[in-house]
Amino acid sequence: MQMDYxxxxxxxxxxxxxxxxxxxxKEKRKGILVFMIFQAxxxxxxxxxxxxxxxxxxxxxxxxxxxxxxxxxxxxxxxxFSLYYVHMKANGSLKYRITxxxxxxxxxxxxxxxxxxxxxxxxxxxxxxxxxWVYNGFIFFMSQMCCSWFYRGRK
Amino acid sequence: MIIEWWILIVAYTLxxxxxxxIPKGKYRLAIVAFLFNQxxxxxxxxxxxxxxxxxxxxxLFDSINRTSFTFEYFIFPIICAAFNVWYPNGSNxxxxxxxxxxxxSFMTIIEGLLERNTELIKYTHWEWYYTxxxxxxxxxxxxxxxxxxxxxxxxxx
Numbered sequence: 220m221q222m223d224y225x226x227x228x229x230x231x232x233x234x235x236x237x238x239x240x241x242x243x244x245k246e247k248r249k250g251i252l253v254f255m256i257f258q259a260x261x262x263x264x265x266x267x268x269x270x271x272x273x274x275x276x277x278x279x280x281x282x283x284x285x286x287x288x289x290x291x292x293x294x295x296x297x298x299x300f301s302l303y304y305v306h307m308k309a310n311g312s313l314k315y316r317i318t319x320x321x322x323x324x325x326x327x328x329x330x331x332x333x334x335x336x337x338x339x340x341x342x343x344x345x346x347x348x349x350x351x352w353v354y355n356g357f358i359f360f361m362s363q364m365c366c367s368w369f370y371r372g373r374k
Numbered sequence: 375m376i377i378e379w380w381i382l383i384v385a386y387t388l389x390x391x392x393x394x395x396i397p398k399g400k401y402r403l404a405i406v407a408f409l410f411n412q413x414x415x416x417x418x419x420x421x422x423x424x425x426x427x428x429x430x431x432x433x434l435f436d437s438i439n440r441t442s443f444t445f446e447y448f449i450f451p452i453i454c455a456a457f458n459v460w461y462p463n464g465s466n467x468x469x470x471x472x473x474x475x476x477x478x479s480f481m482t483i484i485e486g487l488l489e490r491n492t493e494l495i496k497y498t499h500w501e502w503y504y505t506x507x508x509x510x511x512x513x514x515x516x517x518x519x520x521x522x523x524x525x526x527x528x529x530x531x
Binding site: 248252255262263266281282283284285286 | 402405406410413416419420421423424434435437438439440443
């Protein structure tokens with residue numbers, strides 16, 4: 220239990236520091252906007268997946284106000300997506316884009332599975348590990364579409 | 375109980391129709407205001423419910439979420455987007471302040487009416503002027519962030 224809270228606090232610290240360190244100064248605005256687009260999408264998707272018992276978060280912040288996991292899905296994954304988007308080569312080939320996408324989505328899912336297995340921060344109820352991979356892929360893909368739409372016609 | 379759901383449906387419809395009124399050149403400003411507002415309201419909304427200051431007896435996703443998804447995810451961000459899109463940028467300070475005051479007062483009155491007459495929101499340890507002040511601060515912060523966000527290019531509002 221105490222360990223779980225320790226991990227949550229570590230996620231906040233690493234999330235914030237990671238954002239400051241790994242997002243280049245020039246790209247700060249883009250980083251923040253992309254962060255929030257992902258947040259808006261995962262927030263909506265989680266509403267459906269949590270209320271349909273696909274997954275749950277036994278240990279979390281604001282337990283009285285929500286069953287969603289604020290730290291992981293509101294801060295940490297948006298930060299990872301922000302890194303993903305900002306560091307993606309703008310004019311990479313299709314093969315590069317697909318590989319890059321798959322590596323990121325798979326790593327995030329692997330991380331998610333580790334948390335699920337070893338802590339009480341996440342529990343997969345009706346969703347499987349493969350389902351989680353598809354779910355993460357879907358959220359990454361949707362967010363990327365929205366970001367590309369926002370930045371269409373800009374460098 | 376039925377009336378609350380009708381109010382929610384009307385709120386979604388009205389808010390969505392506001393989206394169509396936003397001029398094409400200001401889409402980006404609207405999106406940035408919408409998202410920043412969402413991020414702030416989400417956190418504050420969680421905090422306020424977790425501290426037991428406000429309850430939302432009738433709400434969407436009620437099995438997993440005790441905050442008001444409708445207000446925090448959609449209604450307030452859209453109002454904030456509209457606030458920024460039609461902000462009286464060239465006007466003097468009094469008009470700008472009046473613009474803030476009218477938005478906050480209008481929303482506080484609506485919320486007060488809903489609190490008194492429906493089950494959509496209940497103040498447990500809350501006062502109407504807390505609403506007014508938090509709305510004002512949210513509008514103010516989002517405005518500052520929007521001005522910063524578009525400061526490299528020219529802010530077109």
